[in-house]
Amino acid sequence: MFDLLPHIINGLTLGLLFALIALGFTLIVGVMEVINLAHGSLFALGAYFALATIGADWFAETPFGAWWLGLPLTARYVLALAVGPVLAGVAGMLLELCLRPTYGKPALYGLLLTFGAALVVEEIIRLVWGTGEQNLPVPQSINGAVLLGGMIFSKYKLFAAAFSALAILVVWLFLERTPYGAIIKAGAHDSEMVRALGYDLSRLRLLVFGFGAALAGLAGVIMVPIWGLRPHVGIDVVIPAFLIIVIGGVGSFWGAVIAALMVGLAVGITGAYASAWATMSMYILLIAVVGFRSRGLLGRKSALET
């Protein structure tokens, strides 16, 4: 059991990170009914915007850059944690404006448009930041390793998991305890009724998409110090995010969180004891859950179900 415990902790940690990735994705699917294949690109954009905020070496040669890079890394990192998600959110809102002509049409239109957007964003990243691997620096205080019960853990990963848990809580409070959250939830349940009650549905969709994109960007800033930063890093995100929302039940907040923890545990434990199956374990979990409960763990019951 002692041998297993570190892997359970690792799995739960990983699950929290997956939950952060999936949160924006499930919010957009719930309200917009759009499977946003550009979610990973927004994740990558958030991280690249954070990288730009922290500042590149060449920046030091400019007068302002010298002053900026002279600031402590912690200050620049904290600012990057805000700038990355906000700009990713703006990019998400632009994407939503492009999506508008597809509303009311078969879902394939939205899928194709977001897929195309993913390709465009990746190319823009290549043009602006180059194709090479980049390193998003983190403050020394959350870098390095810590020993817990004789086992070694990455300080940063523990920080990232705690940050994700906090972000999940904040988003939940926002959805549950604010009027805006109530409107979003109502929109996810019945958007036409929300319009009938006099709310501006277009603005709601714009804000929800921007909010979901900002969450993707936040996940990017948090995750890339672990995963590494490269133009196609977003591709690594879309598949687990998609699996998680299907396992959890499309549009379900807590379903996504629970599914993410389950996926994290599955990947973490198989990674230790049957490592070749670590990636496959996500799919096996999906088959197991959907096989018994087609709408996912906490998905809404379909009108067709008896």
Next chain:
Amino acid sequence: MSDSKFTRRGLLGSATAAGGVAAFMGPWRHNRVYAQATDKPIRIGLTSDASGQYANSGASDRRGMLMAIEEANARGGVLGRRIEHLHIDTETTPATGSRVAERMITREDCGFLIGAVHSGVANAISQIAQKYGVIYLNTNSSSPTESGENCHRVKFVWDGNGTNFAKAATKNAIDAYGPDWMLLTNDYGWGHDTAATTKALLAEYGGTVMEEILIPQGTRDFTAALLKLQQAKPGVVAAAIGGDDQKAMRQQVAQLGMGASPAWINSQQDWPDVYGLPIENLFGVFGTTWYYKLDLPGVAEFVAKYQAMYPDTAMRVPGNVFYNGYMATRELLSAIERAGSTNNIAVIKALEGHRMPAESRMQHHDAYIDPNTHQVQQTIYLASANPSPSEPDDLFSIVTQSDPETVRDTGSAAKCALESYEATPTFDA
């Protein structure tokens, strides 16, 4: 006046019958004969990845090929013919590699194919190339299978393979860090083959495999594996992890401060995979075929030429992937000149057994193309991070060098059965 007359139906029937007969006469041999006119360019298909796990390495590989082609054209071409090139992204995907190769040969009239980093992609391309008899240079794949069971008469392998690198590293590492090893193995052909060699060498030199942890391709979180390492406390970790997976692994090992202990042996390290990473991410010892700081004649000029041709490239110096792309292309064009022909069989014969002096390859030992496996036998270097770089790009220091015979991959040689010349379709490009 003859009684016979041609009807439209009769003509169609005859054409169909002729087509059927032609089909039965072939396609056992594809005799694509092009007129060897001096004004007809030689077309080369560049089959390098521009996307996927090896996109960066593919770009570096391609830059090497382009520099060799530009040099040849600046000299007036080869056999008086200009060299043209065509690139299509192979996407680090074997199925795409097959499609690209088929299209380049059948629709784009490419007489030669060059490029690959992923061994599965290289294998897929080489099968298509062999079907048509088109010479294919595998520039940067390192699975021993490429010059072993997947060897082909038309394929030539330019990089050192996992066995070469493991041979260069294993004995020294056992002596220095002890016999208890754990293996981290990318769960695909190259990883498995490299690990198999390491296991065999450990058995030979008295080492022990405590455990092998298989890492699926595309893994981004290595914590489970690193926790296992920390629990088992091996003396050495032999990692055969490639491309972006390795970048993620390095990032996480550095965060855990596990780069110095245990000792890390990376059977191979492609320069584009680690270029720009902080020094703490460059832990361990790894194999390579070239480094831009080798103290050998011609190296400085080669670096200067690279920087003049690619002033805006993020990588400011040529790496091993660029080097292999360049050398392979240059030697192909040289072989065409020696053969005095673009006939594929003549060029294959000009490449087989060809010896390349150390000074021409900017290495420490002469190299040669093994006529039985088509793998270039060359100097293998071991390198580690450079704690006191003379300039920002000087990330590594060369620890040792091994001559080609010391690190020769005899296992692949035993498994390779090249097709006969007669079984290889002939044509002039």
